[in-house]
Amino acid sequence: MRQFRSMVYPYVLWIAIMIVVPMLMILLYAFTKEGNSVTTFRFTLENFGRFFRDAVFLDVLKRSLVIAVFTTVVCVLLGYPIAYVIASGPEKSSVFWILMITIPTWINMLVRTYAWVGILQDDGLLNHLLGLLGIGPFHIMYTTFAVVLGMVYNFIPFMILQIHTSLAKMDKSLLEAANDLGANRLQTFLRVTLPLSLPGVLSGITLVFLPAVSSFFIPKLLGGGQYVLIGNVIETQFLTSGDWNFGSAISLIMAIIIMLSMYLTRKVDTDPAANGRRE
Amino acid sequence: MEKDKKTGIGGKVILGITALFFYLPILYIIVFSFNDSRSLTKFSGFSLRWYEKMFADRTMMEAVVYTVVIAVLATVVSTIVGTLAAIGLSRSRRALRNVVEQVNNLPIMNPEIVTAIGLLMFFSAIGIAKGFATLLLAHIMFCTPYVILSVSPKLRSLDPNLADAALDLGATPVQALTKVIVPQIMPGIISGALIAFTMSFDDFIISYFVTGNGVNNISILVYTMSKRVNPSINALSTLVIVLITVALLIVNLIPFMRERRRKSI
Incomplete structure (x- = not known):
């Protein structure tokens, strides 16, 4: 058993340098300001104060959260029926459809987001199709709708795959039991299928909410230069303004919000009352 | 159901x-x-001019080369490092294993932009010039955790006595590793390598923050070029889509065909 144990040590050193040190640097920068001639830097909470005192930044944070929550809700509402249909079909077609959902996730996100630019133009494909139905044309590009659409398009596969996994794992005899005991299809779904698939929904929520809240190229490509989310603010601080202290503080605020929401989601998952499991 | x-x-x-x-x-x-x-909305006729333009464009071709070279190097290094680390990890004390697993999960669980700015500040602090080296180091850093995640379950289901038996029978540790352990966990290594390759090939956020001095990958180029209409991006995108789709189909079809051949024999 002892053989090969030492093979992990180089990797321990590597992650200490490449993962732990950069994370500590974010902490250090977030809580410091460049100093004067006496000290190279000094500890301060000023970076956080600047963020929370400024209505503009708070608005950006609020908008990012609203859009991320909205995207997540849309992904659940659309993703659940899709996963359900895939899971309830014959085995062979399930495998095929899961592959169909997976392939786009392997293609470059940036390329797939850029693909919508032509479709959403005022004289683009979507408005042409809507025109055939006698509606529109609408101005879609550079609106919140376009940004949410881009996020749903990029992130909904994670939701579908998670829900499908938990639906596929479900013990099918439970459904027969419910049926034998006189439950109709709606009752079976609400009392058996839905509660049992909830863990999949919850991990899907985390997988969608996290990239949605921190995304910065989707708002830039589909929302335009004026459309600013929290990720765009971080990008600007690091690549344009060069204020690493402030940028680190914003990233930390974002990371804490994400950790809190993941903690809450996990709490729902382990709480049997909220999970709908009744004795 | x-x-x-x-x-x-x-x-x-x-x-x-x-x-x-x-x-x-x-x-x-x-x-x-x-x-x-040039239009993105009106199709006015078939032409290959954007492909000609793409192949004639030096920055585009350089970006393609950088993307492929970085992806191949990052895949090879992270697959080897990740596999060795996972094997070592499977035999480590529980406390160390827990810590390493937690830290290993950080780049996977953190928003990419957070990992990106951490690396940006780190590279700048130790004074490595932004460019090929920082890009490669960053890609190895975020690819390796996925390899470990994909190899570890295979190691858990592996009988630990197998390697000991090989050693008792006179195999050197290297032989026990390459002839006994690695063949058993090969499916995990291959899927880990595949994940690493596509993660690296498609990466935008981390690459965008850590690169510089004219070293771009395809994603960065699409991002910077998309600010104005440039149909060569469509040609470049098509190239990316075709490459990844073909690779995926091959990977997904190989086990399927093998199964078929076995059945027909």
Whole structure:
């Protein structure tokens, strides 16, 4: 058993340098300001104060959260029926459809987001199709709708795959039991299928909410230069303004919000009352 | 879940719309890469001019080369490092294993932009010039955790006595490693390498923050070029889509074909 144990040590050193040190640097920068001639830097909470005192930044944070929550809700509402249909079909077609959902996730996100630019133009494909139905044309590009659409398009596969996994794992005899005991299809779904698939929904929520809240190229490509989310603010601080202290503080605020929401989601998952499991 | 196991008409409609939603934009970009005009909305005729332009464009070709070279190097290094680390980890004390697993999960669980700015500040602090080296180091850093995650489950289901038996029978540790352990966990290593390759090939956020001095990958180029209309992006995108799709089909079809051959024999 002892053989090969030492093979992990180089990797321990590597992650200490490449993962732990950069994370500590974010902490250090977030809580410091460049100093004067006496000290190279000094500890301060000023970076956080600047963020929370400024209505503009708070608005950006609020908008990012609203859009991320909205995207997540849309992904659940659309993703659940899709996963359900895939899971309830014959085995062979399930495998095929899961592959169909997976392939786009392997293609470059940036390329797939850029693909919508032509479709959403005022004289683009979507408005042409809507025109055939006698509606529109609408101005879609550079609106919140376009940004949410881009996020749903990029992130909904994670939701579908998670829900499908938990639906596929479900013990099918439970459904027969419910049926034998006189439950109709709606009752079976609400009392058996839905509660049992909830863990999949919850991990899907985390997988969608996290990239949605921190995304910065989707708002830039589909929302335009004026459309600013929290990720765009971080990008600007690091690549344009060069204020690493402030940028680190914003990233930390974002990371804490994400950790809190993941903690809450996990709490729902382990709480049997909220999970709908009744004795 | 239904007894007859058939997808009903409603289900077929849902699946049809889903397929359309996922593949229409991809098809759209492929079609418009052959457009004769600059327009992204009006198709005025078939032409290969954007492909000619792409192949003649030095920055585009350089980005393609950088993307492929970085992806190959990062995949090779992270697969070897990740596999060795996972094997070592499977035999480590529980406390160390827990810590390493937690830290290993950080780049996977953290928003990419947080990992990106951490690396940016780190590289700047130790004074490595932004460019190829920082890009490669960053890619190895975020690819390796996925290799470990994909190899570790295979090691858990491996009988630990196998390697000991090989050693007792006179194999050197290297032989025990390459002839006993590695063949057993090969499926995990291959899927880990595949994940590493696509993660590296498709990465935008981390690359965008840590690179510099004119070293770009395809994603960064698409991002910076998309600010104005440039149909060569469609040609470049089509190239990316075709490459990844072919690679995926091959990987997904190989086990399927093997199965078939076995059945026909």
